[in-house]
Amino acid sequence: MGTILLLAAAEIKASAGGVEPVAELLDIKLRLDPFSASSLDSIDTARLKSGQYLVSNLQDGGLQAQARIRLQDRWYLLTGVFDGFQTAHIRGAAKMMQRLITREPRSFYKFIDEYSTNYDLPIRVLSSIEAGHFADKLSTMHAPNYHASYDIKGSSGRFYTYFSDIDQVVELGPVMFRQGLKLQSVMVIVVFAILLTGLAVYWLMYRFEVNLQRLERATTRIASGHLSSRVNVDSQDAFGRLGEAFNRMANQIQRLMGVQKEMIRAVSHELRTPVARMRFGVQMLEDTAEDAYTQKQLHEMDQDLQELDELVDEILTYARLEEGGPILEFKSANMLDLVDQVVEETRRRTDKVQVNWHSETVAEDEIFSDVEYRYLHRALQNLVGNACRYAQSQVHIEYSFENGLCRIDVEDDGSGIPEKDWTRVFSPFTRLDDSRTRASGGYGLGLSIVRRIIFWHGGEASVGESRWQGAKMTLAWPQTHQSQ
Known part of the structure; x- marks a missing residue:
């Protein structure tokens, strides 16, 4: 320039x-x-x-x-x-050269030496042989018109113009074109690159979120007992490999749970058959025995076999709940009717303690809840029966509703449960006082069954201290069941 x-x-x-x-x-x-x-x-x-x-x-x-x-x-x-660089620059330069040649008295070659040496736009007069190549184009090359020639990469060009005053073809160039971009062009490219990057990041985050939701849904369903749930794997990226690993894990869990289920069924069946035969034999001996001591021993053996039979039932129930096997049918039910039914059944079985219940909540939209009636009845029955075994004189049941949660509290006036044992009381086969539990007929599974039942209802079971310093068992669950 x-x-x-x-x-x-x-x-x-x-x-x-x-x-x-x-x-x-x-x-x-x-x-x-x-x-x-x-x-x-x-x-x-x-x-x-x-x-x-x-x-x-x-x-x-x-x-x-x-x-x-x-x-x-x-x-x-x-x-x-x-x-x-613009073509107007070459055209203007040719026009000014033509004017200078016309004005200057000195020779054209002196002009070439003065304006071309060591500058960025070389100017050269073509030889007659070189100019012969443009013989058929001279009519269109009169200054300031010109003929352009570019290299194959388009990074440089030579421009040829004809000065009729001296009958010479002059070459201007080569001109090296600058490959840089203007600031406006750079900004457009940067903005476009940012947009493309944003779209790429959005797409990656969208796929990440979709795959994460798939994994979350499958995990939630398996946690809810649907062991056949799997992640749909449709790629071989990191999430695809994670999904395949998750499916392998789920297959292994389902297989192990199936083996456990079959083993419990087989063991239970094998236990029940000899237990039934033994009870039958003991009862026949008890009917024929004349000695009072022998009758007493046979009667105690019959009770032990009865406990063993009941224990098998408890184990089967707990295993079925723990493995996610039960198919629960949630229907809207009146919780006050449920509490009243359990209280009446308990009163018919025992006269050791006084069983009462109360509820400040009577509004229809607060006493109805989506539950599996049979299992929730079993859970409340276990809690009330457990309270009756350890109570001294009374058991109290309270139903309440708050912030979309239904709640049932079962309190007794017994010796209570130490606070250090509150976290493990719902564990299977846990006996805080083995001799007392044995005497009261417990197996250490009742509260575990309660915990699993309320878990499938989306709630929690907890323990605390009653108003009489005894034990207070609480069930709390959402009024509306959210299907998985």
Whole structure:
């Protein structure tokens, strides 16, 4: 661009300072400033005084060229701003060269040496042999028209124009095209890249969320007892491998639970058959025995066998609940009716303690809940029966409703449960006082069954201290059942 600026300087000098016509001819921004007012350093000033020019990059991607020019006995700084290479620059340069050739009396070759040596736009007069290649194009190459030739990569070009005054074809170039982009172009590319990156990240996060939801749903269903649930694997990425590992784990769990289920059934069956035979034999002996001591021993053996039979039932019930086997049918039921039924059944079985119940909640929309009536009846029956075994004189049951949760409290006035044992009282086969539990007929499974039943209802079972410093058992579950 320096050569074009020097040609512009010569044209301005010849027109006595006409900057605007030259700027319009080259389609660039030109400005004249007093040289003495410039803020150039000493090195750049020396270069300009020696006849050279300065070229610097602008922030918006353009180029700024500067040269020193003398007008009317004063020195000026000519500044030109090039936004990028344009064909108007070559056309304007050819036009100015034609005017200079017309104005200058010196020979054209001296002009070539003066304006082409060591500048960024080489100018060369073609030999007659080289010019012969353009013989059929001369009519369209009269300056400022030209013929352009570009390399195969499009990174440089040569421009040929014909000066009829000297009958010569002149080559301008090669011109190396700048590969940089303007700031506006860079900003557009950056914004477009950000948008593409955002879309890619959104897509990845969307797929991550979808796959995570699949895994979460399968995990929740397996935790709810649906052991046949699996993750749908449709890719071989990290989530696909995780899904395959999850499915293998689920297969193994289902297989082990199936083996456990079959083993419990087989053991229970094998236990019940000999127990039934033994009870039958003991009862026959008891009927024929005349000795009171023998009858007493046989009666105690019969009770032990009865307990063993009941224990098998408890084990089967607990195993079925623990493995997620039961298919629960949740229906809306009146909780006050449920509590009343359990209380009446308990009163018929025992007269040791007084069993009462109460509820401040009587609104219809608060006493109905989605439950599996048979299992919840079993859970409450276990709690009330357990309280009756350890109570001294009374058991109290309370139903309440708050914030969408149904709650049943069962309190007794017995010796209570130590706070240190509250966390393990619901564990299977746990006996806090083995001799007392044995005497009361417990197996250590009743509260475990209660915990599993209320778990399948989406609730929790907890233990605390009653108003009489005895035990307080609490069941709390959502009024509305959310199917998995």
